[in-house]
Amino acid sequence: MDLNKELKEMAKIRKDGPNKVFTMYLNTDPSDPDQQGGKWKINFKNGMRNFEQYLEEDDNKEELKNFQLVKKKVEKFVHANELEFLKGVVVFATADEEVWFADRIQMRLKTEFFWQETPELGQLKKLQELFPKSGIILVQQSEVKIIESYLNEIQGTDSYELDLNTDDWRQKLGPRKGNTAMGPGSTNLQKDNFEARYEANQQRWYKKIAPKLDRRAKENNWEKIYIVGEADSSNELKKQMNKPVDEVIQKNMLDHEETKVLQEVFG
Incomplete structure (x- = not known):
C-alpha cells in the first residue's frame, strides 16, 4: 500500500x-x-x-x-x-x-x-x-545487512560482506554462512588477528560502504534511517554516512529474524 x-x-x-x-x-x-x-x-x-x-x-x-x-x-x-x-x-x-x-x-x-x-x-x-519508509542497517564488524520497511512490513533485504583479501565490500547472495575469518573452524590466533585488523581498519572499511548506503537511501526515499549494532561499529558507520541517521540501537541483531528487528526498532 x-x-x-x-x-x-x-x-x-x-x-x-x-x-x-x-x-x-x-x-x-x-x-x-x-x-x-x-x-x-x-x-x-x-x-x-x-x-x-x-x-x-x-x-x-x-x-x-x-x-x-x-x-x-x-x-x-x-x-x-x-x-x-x-x-x-x-x-x-x-x-x-x-x-x-x-x-x-x-x-x-x-x-x-x-x-x-x-x-x-x-x-x-x-x-x-509512526511507520514511514525506513532503512534499517544492521552492522557487525565485517558484515552489513539492510532491511527496508514501510508501514511495519518488510519491503526487501540485502547483505554485504567485506572481502578480507581485497578490503572491499561485496553483495552477498544466498544464506549467511558467517565470516570465514571468524567461522567455527577459526583458531584463537585467527580471531585475535582479525580483531586487531578490525581495530586498525574499521574507519576505512565503513568509509567504503557508506556511499552505497547513502545512495540506497536516496534512491528508495528512506524517510528514517536506523543503525543497529554494537557500539563501536554502529557509531563508526554513522560517522561515515552523509545521510542523517535518526537512531542508533546498540544491539547485535544481524542474525535475528527480520520481524524481530522491526519489533526492536518500532516497538
Missing part, C-alpha cells in the same frame, strides 16, 4: 446526501490481550449492526439501502480474508463503488467505524508518521 497516494486520493472525496462514505479501522491483532478468542469478530458484527439499526430508526430508506450494499461488500471481504488477517484491517467504501479500498496491515489499530460525507483519515495519518 502506498499510503501517501491513498491519503491524497481519499482527501479529495466528499459525498453529500444518502450516499455516504464508510470507514472501518478494525483491530485484528492476535497478540493483543483485548482480542483473545477472536473478539474482533464480535466488534465487527456489532459495529455494522449499530449503523444499520440507527438508519432503520431514522427511517432514511435510501441511506439504509446504501449502507446495506456497503455492508454486504465489506462482510464478503472480511469473510474471504480473515484467515490471512495480520494486525489490522482498513476499509473505505461507498455504495456506488466509486470508493473501494480494503487492505490488511501489520499494525495494530483502534477499532472504529464511520458513516459520513468524507473518509475518516486520522488513524492512517498517524500510521504514516
Whole structure:
C-alpha cells in the first residue's frame, strides 16, 4: 500500500446526501490481550449492526439501502480474508463503488467505524508518521545487512560482506554462512588477528560502504534511517554516512529474524 497516494486520493472525496462514505479501522491483532478468542469478530458484527439499526430508526430508506450494499461488500471481504488477517484491517467504501479500498496491515489499530460525507483519515495519518519508509542497517564488524520497511512490513533485504583479501565490500547472495575469518573452524590466533585488523581498519572499511548506503537511501526515499549494532561499529558507520541517521540501537541483531528487528526498532 502506498499510503501517501491513498491519503491524497481519499482527501479529495466528499459525498453529500444518502450516499455516504464508510470507514472501518478494525483491530485484528492476535497478540493483543483485548482480542483473545477472536473478539474482533464480535466488534465487527456489532459495529455494522449499530449503523444499520440507527438508519432503520431514522427511517432514511435510501441511506439504509446504501449502507446495506456497503455492508454486504465489506462482510464478503472480511469473510474471504480473515484467515490471512495480520494486525489490522482498513476499509473505505461507498455504495456506488466509486470508493473501494480494503487492505490488511501489520499494525495494530483502534477499532472504529464511520458513516459520513468524507473518509475518516486520522488513524492512517498517524500510521504514516509512526511507520514511514525506513532503512534499517544492521552492522557487525565485517558484515552489513539492510532491511527496508514501510508501514511495519518488510519491503526487501540485502547483505554485504567485506572481502578480507581485497578490503572491499561485496553483495552477498544466498544464506549467511558467517565470516570465514571468524567461522567455527577459526583458531584463537585467527580471531585475535582479525580483531586487531578490525581495530586498525574499521574507519576505512565503513568509509567504503557508506556511499552505497547513502545512495540506497536516496534512491528508495528512506524517510528514517536506523543503525543497529554494537557500539563501536554502529557509531563508526554513522560517522561515515552523509545521510542523517535518526537512531542508533546498540544491539547485535544481524542474525535475528527480520520481524524481530522491526519489533526492536518500532516497538
